[in-house]
Every structure is written in structure tokens, then in C-alpha cells.
Amino acid sequence: MTTTSIPLWTAEDAIAAMEAEARGHAAWQAHGVSIDTRTIEAGDIFFALEGDASDGHDYVAQAFGKGAACAVVSRAVEGLADDAPLLMVPDTLKALEKLGIAARARTSARICAVTGSVGKTGTKEALRHILEEQGRTHASAASYNNHIGVPLTLARMPADTEYGIFEIGMNHADEITPLSKMVRPEAAIITTVEAVHIENFRSVEEIADAKGEIFEGLQTGGVAILNRDNPHFERLKARAGACGAGQVIGFGRDDMADARVQRMSLKPDASYVTATICGMDITYKLGVPGEHIVMNSLAILACVKSLGADLALAGLALGELEPPAGRGSRLEVRLPHGRFLIIDESYNANPTSMRATLQALGNTPPGPRGRRIAVVGDMLELGTQAKAAHAGLAEPIAENDVDLVFACGPLMEHLWDALPTDQHGAYADNSADLAPRVADEVEAGDVVMIKGSFGSRMARVLEALKALGPAAPPRRTTDEELV
Template identity: 50%
Template sequence: MTPLWTSAEAAAATGGHVTQPWQATGVSIDTRTLQKGDLFVALADVRDGHDFVAQALEKGAAAALVTHVPEGVAADAPLMIVPDVLDALGALGRAARARTAAKVVAITGSVGKTSTKEMLRAVLARQGKCHAAEASYNNHWGVPLTLARMPADTDFAVIEIGMSNPGEITPLSQMARPHVAMVTTVAAAHLASFESLAGIAEEKACIMDGLETGGIAILNGDIETSQILQDRAKALGATQVLFGETAPDWVVKDVRIAGDVTVITAVGDGVDYLFKLSVPGRHFAMNAVGVLAAAEALGADPVAASLDIAAWVPPAGRGTREIIVTDMANDGESLELLDDAFNANPTSLAASLEVLAASTPADNVGRIIKGRRVAILGDMLELGAAEVAMHRDMAQNEHLKSLDLIHCAGPLMRNLWDALPEAQRGRWAETAAELVPQASQLVDAGDVVLVKGSKGSKVSLIVDAIRKLGHRRL
């Protein structure tokens, strides 16, 4: 196997001291997922990665990136010693970016970053060698790690960049040096760290700061802060391509949610497109059109991409749909579970509620006989001073009003629960964990069930509890 890094290349990139020559075929920061031949990067997080170097070497790591020889590790073990491990990882990322001729796209947005990254991976992988992070590695260590893992012969690279505080995106964009920068949307997320939606838009616009000369900005033309994004693109001299229902370049003409799929009609660069996604969701449809625009900007074939995008399905916890068979002996004794438990803000919640409202429950199964549309909602976090009102006001959402039953978990979601009509009000608990033992009473066969909340609300515990009611079938 061709090495990803030799000790000489890594030392040249980082200025580190190598104790003995080595070759690595991958890069890892976690001994639990480390593969034989990986370079283990001893980052300091909740635990100091140096505490796991001996274990990494025992598991077959080719070498370890460290600031010193850890206790219990021989002085002549395969190490690269540097002053700062995170800085060295960044240096590896920049070196990996410098040595490749890949076309690079960087993606950010308040909602849909990871799903859009995966859509792009799915379509670009059909047209060349595509590299992208396996998870949501979009922060100060995730971006350099993704870059450091990129093979030199990559054709396309998809880099997700996120933020929670001001000033985080620019250095990561400058590290990635994208040819194309995409902003999926700007919504009320991380408002605890920003004074306004405009402030979030200004930070998201920083995805363009690292654009290569002649770079292209793929921007959502529908959102109220789109002009902020466009002004930044103009100031940087980037070519702008706008997508959305009101956009001039890639226009979303029609979105139809039909059962398990979304059918999309769009016009891009004078070409008519009719394609589908294998998952319901208007928000997915909007980003899919942006994906076609980005594919074209990268030099890929957008027509082929429109056909290949049907193979994409959301990552776990981001809108995945599955059937839970509650009684194998009785035909139809099942419920449909929409697992969207990884993230939540008012914009993404509204999109998920639209999907749930368009679903079709099954009648004449289960103990209740009539199938229901059921939402189990956890707190939306990091929304700032208006968080109480944002939760309460979701009671006025038109799609939520069409649901049969709404269960809530968390102190913030209590505000929505209190605002619900009595007929819709299900159970409320202070924590998601308290609802877990009640899973069998929350839902029934025939129901379509949405579980959604911020990751910190831990509503994924309820997802797991519902899965345990039966047999999972995708």
C-alpha cells in the first residue's frame, strides 16, 4: 500500500524530530478506531492523547505524533516529536493540501453541512477519487485531520467547516484553500455567541476567505441574510452562483414530498433537471440543488450528479428513516421512525416537522387502531436570549399543528409543551432519560415518529429505546 506519510515527509512539514524512520498509511486521533499502519496523533482533549501512545503502538500504529516520549514508551519507539501536537497536525493538513491537485470544496452553514457534504461525496465519488471526512470533523482539529488524511492523488475533496464562536472559520478556510465555497443556509444557531442573525451570516461568509484565485461561491439566495454573503463574495472577487427558489442561477422550481422520496424540479445554467432524493425533506432538496451547482463549479458533470444523488441517504441521527417491526407475527405491526436526534434549531425543526406532516401513518394496527404523526422533541440549545420564545413559538408552526401528538423533553421544551393545545399534548419530562422507560407508551404500531433535538438534549436515548421495542428494518 502506498504510504500516506513517510517520516521524512512529515518531518519536513512539521519540523519535528523523528526517532526512527516510519511509513504511515493513515492518521488517527482515537485508539478505539485506530487501524494498523496509522500515525497516532496524541491530541490533548478530555484526556491527554499521550496517555494512549503505548496502546496505539501495541495496536499497530506506525508511529505517534507527540511532544515528548510518554511514560511507558521506549525512547527508540517510532515517534515524531514536536513542540505542539495540534500545530503539527495543522502543518500536516497544510502540506497535504499543498501536494494535491484535487479540486476542493468547503461547506458551511447553520443547517445541513454534514448532509450536504455527504451528498457531494456520493456524486463526486462517481466521477473521480473523492476524499471527505467520515464524520462531522469540522472544527479546529477536525479540518486539519481531514486534510492530513487526504491522499495526494485525490481528484475531489469535500471539507466541512463549522463554528460555534466568532473567528473560527477564516483560519480553517485558509488552511483548506477551496476552489469552491458553499453556504447552505444561515439560521438561528449558536446565537448564544452572536448578537444577531447578521452576525452569524458574517461569520459564515468567512468560508470564502480562503478561496483560491478565481474561486466560486455557491450561496443560498433565499435567506434574509443572503446579501451579507454576496457582499463578502464581491469584496473578495469571487464568482457568485446563487441557488434557491428565488435565485437567478440554480432555481428550485418545485419540490414534492411523496412518501419516502423527494422529487425536485430545477433549472441550472439553462438546463432543466428532474431528479429525486431517496429521503423526504424540502431542506434536503434545497441543498441538493446547491450540490449540483457545486459539482458544476468543481468541473464535474451536474447531469450525472443529478442521477447519482438518489443513492445518497442521510447519516445516522440526521433524518434517517427506518421501520421498527413491533410484532413479527402480525403483518403491518410496525412503526416508522425518523431519527433526527443529532442537531436542532428552529429552522431545522420546521423542516423536519414538514416531513412528518407529509407522512402517512397506518391505521388498523396496534393498540390505538388509528395511526398517528408523533413528534418527540428535545431542547434546542445555544439559541441565546430568545431561546424561551423560540421554543414557545414553535407551537404556531403550521406543520406542527397538523400532528397528532407531541412529547417534549427538557426545560426549554417545557415552553412549547405548555403552549400546545390539550389534544396534542403528550408527555413532558425534565430529561430525555426520564422518557426512556415510557417508550412503549409514547408510540404505537402504525405511527410515524420524529425524534429531534440538539445533541446535548440526549434525545438519541429515546431513539435507541424505540428501536428496542422491535426489530429494525431500513
Template identity: 50%
Template sequence: MTALWTRDAAVAATGGRPLGRDWTAAGVVIDSRKAGPGDLFVALPGERVDGHDFVAQALQAGAAAALVARRPDGLGDDAPLLLVPDVLEALAALGRAARDRSSARIAAVTGSVGKTGSKEMLAAALAAYGPTQASQGNLNNHIGAPLSLARLAPTVAHAVFELGMNHPDEIRPLARLVRPHAALITNVELVHAGYFTGIEQIADAKAEILEGLEPGGAAVLNRDNSQFDRLAGHAARLGVGRVVTFGTGAGADVRLLAASSDAAGTRVEAEVAGRRLAWTVGGIGRHWALNSLGVAATLLALDLDPATGMAALGEVAAMRGRGGQVRLDLPGGALTLIDESYNASPPAVRAALAVFADTRPATGSRRIAVLGDMLELGAGAPAAHRGLAAAVTAAAPDVVFLVGPQMRSLAVTLPTGLVAGHADRSEDLAAKVAAAVGPGDVVLVKGSLGMRMKAIVTALEALAVPARRVVNGG
């Protein structure tokens, strides 16, 4: 077992008091169900559950120790515990100590859309140069970022961290904890608009990532984005001496020349710092091509030769819930499910519809879109949903199903007869969608996480015999 944290190192980082037997941890977890041999279980308190209630379960599963604010009942005297005043603050302290001891070159990623895919591409690209670590899944908030840092092994050469927010002042402390050498802002759009007064305020919140840059660090900015000048202004105000840009215009350091997609992925041709390069991304769609430009620009910002890293992107595809495509074998043929059930915003829905439009059903079969409400849009929600009409009709679906009260605004703008069903809850529409699909169809399921679009996905997967098969994605 490779040591990530010894008891003495964890005590030094947190100032906590060790109880019970000595220990060494190879991992850090916050979910007792995922605790295994050698893990340090962090017993976070929560609104619905308290991690302290699961310490015994984690230790029984083989966890090396538990980070706690009180001694749980029922444990033996030798139970390996690290007692601290505040567990979340102690987790942040572990992250800070891991960052302090690391010699890795670090990239941080934020943006309104595309940050998780960009993080995954960056991780794959950086792995071509040496041992690399990245935040897992969607661990990008005040818990996820410290947890990801606390897992940072001292031996890695590069690391990538995703930082997210839906309010002002959320990214700033995370960026100062991560202290990246390069900070990529994929774009700024009207996402989480219900918590901001306008897109400019969203740009200001995204720019907080620049406040954590190490001396000599670089900002990586999307030159095509409407907020580029505002972001560049923040970089100048903060004394960031280097800005690397990407986009489609001639002024970008990394400029798109051509992009084309098929079932295997997306082929990209670009000019990178004056040099013509080509690469393939496993993800399908022009948005993957554009996001990959930001990856190349980040490699430049880290003073790496992009040709080496970009060659590794062919294995990076959309994950389930974020555009991953799944082949479901039905009696009589296969159905292609485009699973976008994790989240939704106006630009993300348009990107998903573009991929949907390019995914061909079998002869005589149909293209079916199932769209759920986009949440956190505030007073602009009705207009934002109506504004999807052109993208929906351009995708040429044969049938549309809608989920959520806001989708009524879209329903009234679509051609008569196109909408085959509407319900405020996904669970109330799942059976109807499942009954409507058939062999050879292409089905897009897209909506915000709070709309529980996974219920639609689950209903479709239940049709498969004997099992689903991944086409593109995890």
C-alpha cells in the first residue's frame, strides 16, 4: 500500500488529536459505502445524515482511520480516530497540506458549460507527460475540491481540478486552496442566472479562479466568448502576466480550422501557436472540438508541447448523463440512447440537440427528444425555454416529450402535433416514453438534475434485452 497520509502527517496538517492505534491511509473518502482497506474516512456532518453515524461501518469495511469531531458510540478503545474541532475545516487543512507538499504542475478548470469534459480531456492529455491525477466526477465544490486535493499523491507530476459554483464568492476560496499554475475558463453563459443580476456578474464569479494563480501562472480564456474582454480585464487587474486564448477567430493562440464528427468521435484541425495540428476526441459534437481547443491552450500555458498531449484525447468520450451514447438491444433491433440526464442549460441543450440531429436513426425509425426543465434561470426561465424552439425544430425530431412546468413555454412555440406528451414530473412520463420508442430509434434525454430525468433513462434501459451496450461514453 502506497502511503498517502500517515497518522503523524495528518495530525500535523489538521492539528487534531489522535486516538487509538497508529495508522497509514492510502485514500480519503467521505462516503462510508465506498470506504475500503486503507482509506481515511472523513465523517462529515450533513443536513440529512451525519458521517459519525457510519464510522463503525467504515472501519469494519477496512478503513484505516476516521476523521471525526466527536467519538462515536460503540467503538473500542483502540479504534483509529483523528479528533478535530470541525471535520470540514480539517478536510480543507488536509487539502492545503497536500498542495503544499506537492511539486505537481496544476491546472484548474471552471466555466458555465463544458468544464467536466475539459477536465477529463486535460487529465488524459497531461498523463502523456507523466503521472497525473484529477478530481473525480463532479467533485468541484466546497467539499469536493478539498477532498480532491487531500487525495493528491506527492509523486504525481500533474494534476487537474474542476471548480464549480452557482453563487458569487464560491470559487475564490477553492482557487486559493488549489493554487493552479494555469486556470482555464471554458466560457461564461447565462447558467445559474437565478443567482446573478446578469451575465457580467457570472463572469466576475468565474474570474475568481484567477485569484488563486501561482506567481507566473497563466489564464486560459475563450476568445469567442462574449465575456472575454471582461475576463481579460480581471486578469490584468490581478497582475496575471500571461493570457493564452482559444477560439475560432484569427486572434486566438489556439484556433479551430475544421471539425467533423461521426459515431467514433470528433476530428479536429487547429492552429496551435502558429503550428498546424490535428487530433481526435472521443466525444461527439462541435462543442467537444471547441472545448479541446481550451485543453491545447492549457498545455501551452503549462509550457508543454501540445502535440504530445492532444494525441491522447481519442479515448476521452462523454460520460453517462453528460452525452454518453448507449445501445439498447430491443426485440427487433437496437435503440440509441443519448444520455444527457445530468444537467441542462440553454447552451448545453443546444449542443445536445446538435449531436442529436447528427445521430441517424435506422431506416423507418424515428428521432425522439425528451427534454426537461432547465433550472436556476430565475425570472428569465420562460424566455430561455421558449428560446430553445429554433434549436429543437432544427434538430428535426419526429416526436418530442417535455418534462416540467417551464417546458410549457417551449411547448406552445413548437409545431402543432410535435409534442407527444408533457408532465411536470419525469416519473409520470417515463412509461409513456418507453411505450413510444422502438428498434432503430435515436432518443435524447436532456434536463437538469433536479428534474430527475434519470427516471426516463431507467425506463428505457428496462426495455433492453439482455443488456445495454455502450456506444460512446462510460
């Protein structure tokens, strides 16, 4: 996020945007927006949101204690100074939305939105990395992609932003439409459509339709950026057209793709790509390995071009790209007799990303006498498809020359049963019990990939392996060694 000395919000503008009734003193200006007193900073507007488990109104005094500029509340709060600046509103989440909409209205930034079954955060972070070299850039924090995260990100957008990047996600139909209408993107990417969060849908077509809602807020004549290789391309293209898109850019391997990969060389820690992006040829290095990231990079470059930013500079920036934490970051741990490599995918998992990551593991050669080890935890929210999706991983595990599998969770037992016994490392009910088994087994030269849904808490395995010795990012192969 770009910091400026100009306030993010004056009291006057914020009060008007939220149609709030101001109490206490009004001599404040804000430099940020917060919904959580654990991370609030002095000068933030604090929104007292009401959740299922907690009520932000209980934390208003703490917010002021940490230097909040003002607090947005829907009822009186005890224990505050008489002149504490409160903005009374009927509904604090609605007020956050109004502030977000006002932030969108006052900016002339070029705005894009990213959705898809996988790869939203990675794509959003790559766009941030590229665009912040080319102008004042504002992007969603972490995976702030829901009914709170999207208006919060909008409300945090400085007025002088030049590029805005918004991650938009969903678990259900009708979630994306209102968010997209708040963001009003000029370009919208759907990375891919897969059977993720399928338990809330009857078919993958329904998932495609829910992703297609991103075009409901697309500016008239805007650009839809779609995966040309995905079976739902035509369906999504039709939706984009119906929503008034001026251009549809297909990306992928398909000969008909407008953003098309011509050649790619997949190396353990980077890829080398030659692509044609809407008529322009470009060769670039991609600092994050994996064929799936190459595909995402086509959408990223198409988006850069659509927003009027420089494609050649973007290509250079992609060489320096790093994976977001827990999504492919690599770490070497030193043991007495050598090092082993961790591929940290502990943040989340679904069948699509699991297969992509197993392929990345297959592309990473172990050291002398080393083995490829997959440590996998349950993939959640798969409904009736869960059993088959877990057992089905035996195939990519074999294809990618994985030597040993460590698995945890009730669903992963289906994979365990489907594996040949010579691939059996260990199975445990949960990641806490699995972690010491992996730590006992790992040796110098091994490559260990750790992945599972967030709820499977695979970070425990990561911590156990990091405790085995000094850990540091691996030395990256130089370009001369790679080409």
C-alpha cells in the first residue's frame, strides 16, 4: 500500500460518505481503515463490525487506546471519553461499503479484479509487484476477497491511486455480483474454473456462472480475461458479452488464445517463457516455478496491457517474482550431513492446486541420495466428491516420481489406501501427530512438499521441519545455469 502524508479520509468526507451522525469531536483525519484492534494502527478509522463470534463494539475502547482516529458504531458504547469521535450509523458493515463506494467514486485509478477457483492471490500479488513499479498501486491485503474484505480494501484505497487490484472470491452463488459492482473493474480476470467449494454447488457449470458474476460490475466496454483452455470458456465469454464487455481476451495454450504461450522451459526454481500477448511477442523469466504459474502469467500480462501499463517492464518484473507465503515458497534446512529442501504449500489445497504442486515437485530434482516426499493433509469443502478426489491423487503422485507420501486426516486415508505400500511414509489422524514422523524420516538431499487445506493445519509440519536445523531460502540457480 502506498503511504502519503495526505489523509486517506478527512472527517468531513468520511461522515458524508457514510451518512453518519457524528458525535464527539470532529477534529480528526484518518490514514487507514481497520476492523480489528489486534492489527489497528494509530490514525485508523475503526469499524465495529458484528460477527457471529464477536462484536466489534466490545473493542471500541481498545481501538481508541491504540490511537484510532474515530470509531464507526451502531449503538452507544460504555467507558469512552465524552468527546470520543464516534460515527453513528444504522449498520456498520453497510457503512464500510458506503465508504468503499465513495473511495471508488473519487479515484481515477485503472482498476482490475481477479477471481477464479485457484490462483487469485498469486495473480493479485504478481499484478501488485508489476504495477507498483509503474505507478501508485493499491491491492487487497492477503486474501481479503469477501463481503468484508472487498469493501475494506476499497475504503483503504488512497484517492491518488493509479492502479487498483482487487481479489474477489466466493463460496456461494450471488456473492460476487455485489462485490464486483462496488469495485467496477475496467479489466476482470477469471484464472480458471474447477470443482473447488463444490459442496455448495450442483455442478461445475454453476461454479462457472458464479465466477462469471465478476462481469456484472465490469465497466461498459471493459476487458474480460478468460482461460481459453478451460471447458467453460464459451459460457463465460457469453456472460462477459451480455454484461457489456468490449473485449474478451482468452489466455492459454490454445491456438485461438489471444494471450498464448509459444514456448516454455520449466526449471526447478523458475520458468522461461515466450508468449504472444494480444499481438505482441514477449520473452520473460518467471521467478515462481510451475506450469500453472506460466498460465497465470499470461492472464497477468494481458491485464497489464489492458490497463495501459508497460508490457516490457512487466516482463522484467516477473523475473523477480516470489511466491506468496505458504503457496510454493522454498526453504532449505541444514542438517549435519547436508541440506533438504521444503516446498511450502501449507496455506491451502484443493485437487487442482494439489495436482499443480505435485507437478512442481516432480520438476524439482532431489539432491544425491535424496527423495521426493509429499506431505499431504485433507482437502476440505469437496462434498460428495471428497473420497474420489483424495484417492485420485495416487495418479499424479506416481506420474511425478514421488518416492514417499506422509498423509494425515480422515479424507487422506482414502489416498493412503490407494497408494502402493512402497510409497507409504506414515499416516496419522492429524498434522500434529504426523509432524514428528516426517521430521524423523527426512534426510539431506530430500525435497519435501507440504500441502493441505488451511483447516488441516499443515503449517505444524513446516514448523517441525524448520526446527531440525538452520533454515534459509535456497540459493537460486543463475540464469546462465538455467538457459
